[in-house]
Amino acid sequence: xxxxxxxxxxxxxxxxxxxxxxxxxxxxxxxxxxxxxxxxxxxxxxxxxxxxxxxxxxxxxxxxxxxxxxxxxxxxxxxxxxxxxxxxxxxxxxxxxxxxxxxxxxxxxxxxxxxxxxxxxxxxxxxxxxxxxxxxxxxxxxxxxxxxxxxxxxxxxxxxxxxxxxxxxxxxxxxxxxxxxxxxxxxxxxxxxxxxxxxxxxxxxxxxxxxxxxxxxxxxxxxxxxxxxxxx
Amino acid sequence: xxxxxxxxxxxxxxxxxxxxxxxxxxxxxxxxxxxxxxxxxxxxxxxxxxxxxxxxxxxxxxxxxxxxxxxxxxxxxxxxxxxxxxxxxxxxxxxxxxxxxxxxxxxxxxxxxxxxxxxxxxxxxxxxxxxxxxxxxxxxxxxxxxxxxxxxxxxxxxxxxxxxxxxxxxxxxxxxxxxxxxxxxxxxxxxxxxxxxxxxxxxxxxxxxxxxxxxxxxxxxxxxxxxxxxxx
DNA sequence: TCATGTATAATTGTATACAATAAAACATCT
DNA sequence: AGATGTTTTATTGTATACAATTATACATGA
Numbered sequence: 001x002x003x004x005x006x007x008x009x010x011x012x013x014x015x016x017x018x019x020x021x022x023x024x025x026x027x028x029x030x031x032x033x034x035x036x037x038x039x040x041x042x043x044x045x046x047x048x049x050x051x052x053x054x055x056x057x058x059x060x061x062x063x064x065x066x067x068x069x070x071x072x073x074x075x076x077x078x079x080x081x082x083x084x085x086x087x088x089x090x091x092x093x094x095x096x097x098x099x100x101x102x103x104x105x106x107x108x109x110x111x112x113x114x115x116x117x118x119x120x121x122x123x124x125x126x127x128x129x130x131x132x133x134x135x136x137x138x139x140x141x142x143x144x145x146x147x148x149x150x151x152x153x154x155x156x157x158x159x160x161x162x163x164x165x166x167x168x169x170x171x172x173x174x175x176x177x178x179x180x181x182x183x184x185x186x187x188x189x190x191x192x193x194x195x196x197x198x199x200x201x202x203x204x205x206x207x208x209x210x211x212x213x214x215x216x217x218x219x220x221x222x223x224x225x226x227x228x229x230x231x232x
Numbered sequence: 233x234x235x236x237x238x239x240x241x242x243x244x245x246x247x248x249x250x251x252x253x254x255x256x257x258x259x260x261x262x263x264x265x266x267x268x269x270x271x272x273x274x275x276x277x278x279x280x281x282x283x284x285x286x287x288x289x290x291x292x293x294x295x296x297x298x299x300x301x302x303x304x305x306x307x308x309x310x311x312x313x314x315x316x317x318x319x320x321x322x323x324x325x326x327x328x329x330x331x332x333x334x335x336x337x338x339x340x341x342x343x344x345x346x347x348x349x350x351x352x353x354x355x356x357x358x359x360x361x362x363x364x365x366x367x368x369x370x371x372x373x374x375x376x377x378x379x380x381x382x383x384x385x386x387x388x389x390x391x392x393x394x395x396x397x398x399x400x401x402x403x404x405x406x407x408x409x410x411x412x413x414x415x416x417x418x419x420x421x422x423x424x425x426x427x428x429x430x431x432x433x434x435x436x437x438x439x440x441x442x443x444x445x446x447x448x449x450x451x452x453x454x455x456x457x458x459x460x461x462x463x464x
Numbered sequence: 465t466c467a468t469g470t471a472t473a474a475t476t477g478t479a480t481a482c483a484a485t486a487a488a489a490c491a492t493c494t
Numbered sequence: 495a496g497a498t499g500t501t502t503t504a505t506t507g508t509a510t511a512c513a514a515t516t517a518t519a520c521a522t523g524a
Contacts, residue, residue: 014304015304015507015508016507016508017507017508018304040474040475040476041475041476042474042475050508050509051508051509051510052476052509052510053285053507053508053509053510054507054508054509056289056476056477057288057289057292057507060289060292060293061292061293061295061296063293064293064296064297065296066389072246072247072250072476072477072515073475073476073477073514073515073516074475074476074515074516074517075475075476075516084384085385085386088384088385088386088387089386091331091384091387092328092331092386092387092390095327095328095331096324096327099323099324099327152316152320152323153317153320154317154320154321154324155320155323155324157298158324158390247477247478248477248478249477249478272504272505272506273505273506274504274505282478282479283478283479283480284478284479284480284506285477285478285479285480286477286478286479288506288507289477304485304506304507305484305485305486305505305506305507306485306486306487306505306506307505307506
């Protein structure tokens with residue numbers, strides 16, 4: 001089990017607070033709540049059938065995950081992401097994903113490598129069919145396997161958080177079938193470099209993969225989406 | 233004002249919760265609480281003269297800052313940092329500090345550059361005198377100026393968090409006068425590269441600076457401190 | 465009409481009471 | 495003595511009451 005899963009379990013998904021946290025997190029990431037929308041404690045509580053206490057505690061966590069911002073005595077607002085933020089995130093990810101791929105080359109287990117291979121082959125099928133939903137799922141899984149395989153919980157935590165952050169933007173910039181195919185080919189190359197034990201190449205390809213993903217976003221109108229927002 | 237400061241103010245230092253949060257954070261970082269020590273809600277509350285509610289909310293935030301770990305229905309425990317964690321942090325920091333220095337070269341203001349220069353010259357004095365306390369303060373400031381100057385709040389947030397994390401270890405690995413002098417010389421080189429507008433060199437030197445800092449820690453017995461802990 | 469002040473309502477902040485869970489102490493049996 | 499089961503205690507989880515703060519609606523005057 002990856003420490004990603006562990007982290008979310010430690011967050012106690014069976015307590016009311018944990019349920020509120022997970023639910024709000026999902027709703028924010030899926031775009032149910034608009035950016036800058038205010039979240040009212042009682043409204044959320046009533047919707048989920050709980051009192052304000054667990055809601056408030058969930059808010060504190062969501063704030064530090066960067067999903068909402070709490071202004072004292074005022075309220076909780078869904079965090080806005082600017083185009084500049086997206087650019088910075090991909091810049092940081094390109095470096096860290098490269099680092100992760102390098103470490104994964106040295107620490108990956110047989111099982112993980114097999115799952116990577118399976119992932120790539122399965123994704124090739126869905127990519128050719130244009131099954132975007134499955135592609136998103138497989139893409140997430142591919143990267144999380146690497147996060148787990150790098151054997152660094154510090155790095156894994158960072159990458160998981162960024163990956164989640166980026167999921168919000170994916171909802172807005174539509175991914176094309178062409179990019180799906182290209183992306184999976186990049187996954188295959190990374191997987192093969194790792195399988196061959198070539199850490200340098202794995203790092204280079206993973207970094208490149210991020211840059212390509214970002215450039216694709218820009219091409220698909222990333223800046224159009226955010227053009228009304230301040231560029232900080 | 234750097235967004236570091238902003239962040240901590242948003243965390244509402246005048247509310248009871250904010251005071252509890254800041255106080256506990258400081259106490260954990262300063263080493264008042266041992267690693268793996270359990271923090272009891274009522275005990276903390278009584279010590280600070282507040283009820284459990286603000287304490288609990290502060291706990292949730294401390295958990296996501298990685299300073300404590302909360303186990304549902306059990307308790308809150310001060311997070312342990314292993315030698316492997318320290319190694320990983322420095323590996324990540326070496327990359328991100330380099331990135332930051334590169335961006336800072338392009339975005340730094342006149343005022344910030346001047347403060348960097350002043351910092352380096354003042355630190356040279358304190359380094360020669362062996363004033364370790366002032367050195368720590370100046371070192372913190374030097375890096376935070378760069379975090380601010382890179383003009384990326386995503387990157388700044390990351391680096392600030394890591395920098396804080398590392399502060400806990402600094403309490404344990406004593407810094408020598410020699411390292412203080414060497415470190416400040418590295419700061420000077422970075423500053424000069426930025427002043428000269430040489431982004432490549434600034435990045436290279438900042439990365440090197442982190443690697444040197446880490447190697448110095450290892451030399452000063454980093455692994456001895458943590459030898460009793462599991463290496464994950 | 466607009467600005468200003470005041471009263472009202474809505475919302476967050478904190479304390480506290482009670483419920484649920486886990487830990488500890490104790491008793492009992494073999 | 496040691497293992498096991500039960501009671502007691504301590505601690506966390508949640509709901510709710512009240513206080514403090516902020517936002518809104520309204521009234522008043524220029």
